[in-house]
Amino acid sequence: MTVAGSIILIMLGAILTWAVEVDLAGLDLNVVGxxxxxxxxxxxxxxxxxxxxxRRAVGPIGEPVHSSEEPVARRTTVHEERRHYDEPPL
Structure with a gap:
């Protein structure tokens, strides 16, 4: 269950508990709320x-937390797309 779903359940329960004034036979809406x-x-x-x-588990893998060494440079991949148009523009 996500945080937003939990907040929605809390709001629905509060509405049923304090805002709804309907009496149903065999069902207490206050208890349901x-x-x-x-x-x-x-x-x-x-x-x-x-x-x-x-969040605590995510972090750099293989690197010490406290080190006097300089951090290792990471590889980055750059994707470049080149398009060649043979026809002249209109």
Whole structure:
């Protein structure tokens, strides 16, 4: 579940809990709203945790964190497209 999806669940739960005044037989919308808010909160916490772990894991591979040596130059690939038109412009 993404962070945006979790926030949407929290918003829907809050709307059902505090803004809807409809009584349905056999269904308490306040309880459904609270369940949605708790599920959204759990998803939000898990999404933030995943983002933190992913950002912590991403970094340069094979390079020491603290080194007195100069960093190794990385290879870059440049793609160049050349077009040749044989016909004169109109």
């Amino acid at each position: 609270v369940i949605l808010m708790l599920g959204g909160l759990a998803g939000l916490l898990f999404g933030i945790y995943r983002i933190r772990v992913t």
